[in-house]
Each structure stands twice: as C-alpha cells, then as structure tokens.
Amino acid sequence: MVIKKNKDEFLSYLEDTSNLKGDASLLFIPENEKEVSDVLLQAAEEEIPLTISAAGTGTTGARVPLEGAVLSLENLNRIxxxxxxxxxxxxxxxxxxxxxxxxxxxxxxxxxSQPTEPLAFIGGVVSTCASGPRSFKYGSIRNYVKRIKMAMTNGDIWEIERGSIFARKRKFKFSINGREYKFNLPTYHMPSVKSSAGYFVDDDMDLIDLFIGQEGTLSCILEVELLLHKRPYNLFDGIVFFDAEEKALEFVERIKQLRLHSFQYPCVVEFFDFNSLEFLRPFYSFIPSAQCAIYFEQEIDSEQQADLMLDYWYEFIEKSGASIDKCWFAETEAERQKLYQFRHHLPQAVNEYLRKYSQTKEATDIAVPDDKFHSMYYFYKEVALRSRINYVNFGHIGQNHLHFNFLPQNREESFLAKGYIMEFIEKAIALGGTISAEHGIGKIKKPYLEIMYGRKHLEEMAELKKILDPACILGLDNIFDRKLLKK
Ligand SMILES: Cc1cc2nc3c(=O)[nH]c(=O)nc-3n(C[C@H](O)[C@H](O)[C@H](O)COP(=O)(O)OP(=O)(O)OC[C@H]3O[C@@H](n4cnc5c(N)ncnc54)[C@H](O)[C@@H]3O)c2cc1C
Known part of the structure; x- marks a missing residue:
C-alpha cells in the first residue's frame, strides 16, 4: 500500500470539481480489499476522520477531506x-x-445509466447515485446495481445482493457475519422526482439501496456487480435549434407524451439555453443563430427501423416549428462522437471557467415534478435577469432537471450567486421538487438539504450513520453536519 504523509504530494486529492479546497495529513492508496479493510479499522480505532476518494469528478466537495486521512480506491481497478x-x-x-x-x-x-463524465469511478458513481443523460429512459445507476461488496468501519466485509434483505416498513432487522443489526430508517418521504438528496429511504426498501447514494458516509464500496443490456443496433442523435424557447418547451412536452409508443421514445433529451450556446460558440463557431437547442438520442433496433426513425424525427421536428436545415444529425459513430463532444464540452468549459476565476461552483441540480417545470423554468429566467451575473442553464430537461450555473468572476458575484441559488432551492422545494437530482449533497449542499427535509430528518440520518459507522469517521460533513453525530 502507498502511504503519503507529505501533503504537497497529494494536493490534488484535496479538491474536486467544486473547487472546494480541503485538508488532510495522510493519504492511503491500498492495493486490495484487505488493505482497505485494515485502513478503515485502524482509522476507527484511532478515531481518524477518513474521506474516501474516487476520481474527484464530483461537484459537491463530497470527496474533499476537511481533516484526517484520505483513502483512494484508484488501485482497486480490476474488472x-x-x-x-x-x-x-x-x-x-x-x-x-x-x-x-x-x-x-x-x-x-x-x-x-452513466453520468456524462467517463472518468468517474464506479465506486464514486454508486456512492453518489449518479445518473446520466440516458436516465430519461433508463433511470439512475441504482437500477443497475445487483450486488455491492463493502468494507465497514468495524473491520467486517459485507456483500449485499439485491433482493436479499428488506425493511419492514421503516425498520431493518438482519444479521451479517454473525452480528445482529436492528435500526429504524429516517421517516422522511422522498419527492416523486429523480433525486439523490440524502439517504434513499422507503417503506419495505431493499438494504442495498441504502448504500447507493450514501456519499462515502456509511461504508467503503469495494466492488459492484452491475446489470448490463444488449447494445442497440445503432443510435440516432440530433440537435434541434429553436428560435423561440416556448417552441423548445413544447417540443419536450410532445416527447414526454411519446411514452406509450416506446420504440420512438428517446433515451436522452437535453437542453441548452441561449447563454449555453453563446458560451460554446468560441469553440464551435458554426452554431446557428438560435435562442436555445434540444439534444436528443434515439436507439435503433434494426436497419429497417433506421429509415422509419429518420422520417419520424424529420416530421416530428417540422411540426415543432424548428427548421430541419438548422438541425445537426448524427447517424455514424464519428458523427455521434462530434455531437457527444459538443454536449460534453459545456460542463467542462464551465468548470475551467470557474477555475480560471478561482470561484466555487454555484449551480443547481434541481428537479421538479412534470407539471411544475414551466413554473421553475421561468423563475430561473426571472432571477437570472435580476442577478445581472453571467450564467448558463442546461441539462436534463426530459426529467425537469436543469443545471443552472452562475458564472461568477469574483467573490462579490459569487456571494450574490449563493443568495440567488437559495431562491431557486426554496422555489424547487415549494414546487415539490428535489435540491439534488443527481450530484448528491456533499459538503456544499448541506444547508439546502436541511431546508428540504428539516433538522429532525437530518438528525434521523445521523442516527442511522451511527449504527453503520459507530466510530463516526467516514465522510464527515457530507450530507449533514458532523455536529449532529455528537448528540
Ligand atoms: C464534466 C462533468 C460531467 C458530469 N456529469 C454528470 C452527470 O451527467 N450525472 C451525474 O450524476 N453526475 C455528473 N457529474 C458528477 C460526477 O461525475 C458524479 O457525481 C460521479 O458519480 C462522481 O464520481 P467520482 O468517481 O469522481 O467520485 P468522487 O468525486 O471522487 O467522490 C464522490 C463521492 O463518492 C464517495 N466515494 C467514492 N468512492 C467510494 C467508494 N468506493 N465507497 C464509498 N464511497 C465512495 C466519495 O467519498 C464522495 O463522497 C459530472 C461531473 C463532471 C465534472
């Protein structure tokens, strides 16, 4: 196992893409499960806070340690x-x-189901319950996790297979490795939208689901068994540019109504607002003039379907009032890669911009119910206008889930942006939405989670953590404040 004690040698482990800067005095890079388990046990015995680190592509400071030691899983990298x-x-x-x-x-x-960032580790993805563009059709990574193997802070290794241990209402009672566990789950109800805000809880839930989205606070994931599916015969991607936002929103509404006719139902429906297109224009000068754009991806099962699909989308787009001449389509792998790069460029460019101005991310990960999306969308616009701060608004519109990113250039703008983000959070909660649809809470979004669920429910989460991590060393200050663990 590699152990580093000189902080200068592991500075990159003290941050993620949120630009939050952390601190730690030790880095462990174990080679195998036994070494991971030993680190957890030793840290628990010596009460050393331990932050688990994956690829660091997280956006919420979740893998950023505030003290103690970092445990990097980078060398547990075998298929x-x-x-x-x-x-x-x-x-x-x-x-x-x-x-x-x-x-x-x-x-x-x-x-x-994969988040857009291909360099993320599967441990990080499961731990944040990430989901990517295809979650419009396929949901989050949760739907594909069959089994998890984990190291616990008491030195035990747990293997949980989906379908093997269930709660009775909100109570768990089971034994693993000869130890009995009996505990109550938090009592909050998760909003009925895509959400990765706080621990997943539900009546009669499967135990495995508690560890998906735990953000490194309950256990260290060692290995994951995932369900795969047949690769589609081909994919058809398109970007439709609109000269009016209303037309784009209507286009998405019509896509959502396709549910019944599943073969045309796209797996990706993404949005770029005017500012996003302008932000990308220096890199893609050929972007047509437009108010906004929708990116979709459609799976094709056979050659025959490919022709049908093309005609189908042409007609669908024309009915929406967009010009086919302005659309970009990709039918081959090379063309698709270009569109994919275009889509992927935006969050990367935002992160680079924030790094350039040394500002932390001030962005939303909000999703709201279908019938509340328009209300949320126009609220974004109203606040943005008032703020006079640069921004881009883009993302998973198919699930009413946009990433509104302020682009502050200095501390003052950053400070103001935080206030506006709070307005978005309050609005989303009032509309029955979630404050985090896919990125998790980490350290940055804790105050928002308290607004969403209230102090009592955060305390219930802390009680749950104390059962599974009795030494209270893992992922401190993720999801809820560590002071809740002291009660
Ligand atoms: C350009 C870009 C695009 C992105 N697009 C998406 C997207 O489409 N959808 C989406 O959901 N997210 C997206 N993200 C966010 C990010 O990629 C995801 O949150 C991803 O799941 C983080 O994985 P990671 O390996 O980088 O984890 P890290 O950031 O290193 O860690 C994240 C959390 O997981 C915990 N953790 C890591 N490994 C383990 C383990 N083995 N056991 C227990 N806990 C662990 C850490 O302690 C931390 O709390 C994007 C990020 C970027 C930069």
Missing part, C-alpha cells in the same frame, strides 16, 4: 468478471465508467 450470458459485470470500485463501457461493448453489451 473481475464479465458474464455475457447473465449480462453482468463485476468491477472493483476504482474502475472507470469508460473501461466498464469498453469491456461491455466488446461483448455487445452496454451499461445503460
């Missing part, structure tokens, strides 16, 4: 098994999504 018949893959926590997809593709398979 242990790929079973084509069962369509499953077993990957250690430090395997990147990119590698999982590459290996799956070699067998004609694919992982249906």
């Amino acid at each position: 242990k098994e790929l079973d084509k018949k069962k369509s499953t893959i077993v990957a250690e926590a430090g395997v990147t999504l990119e590698r999982i997809e590459e290996e799956a593709n070699k067998q004609g398979l694919t992982l249906r």
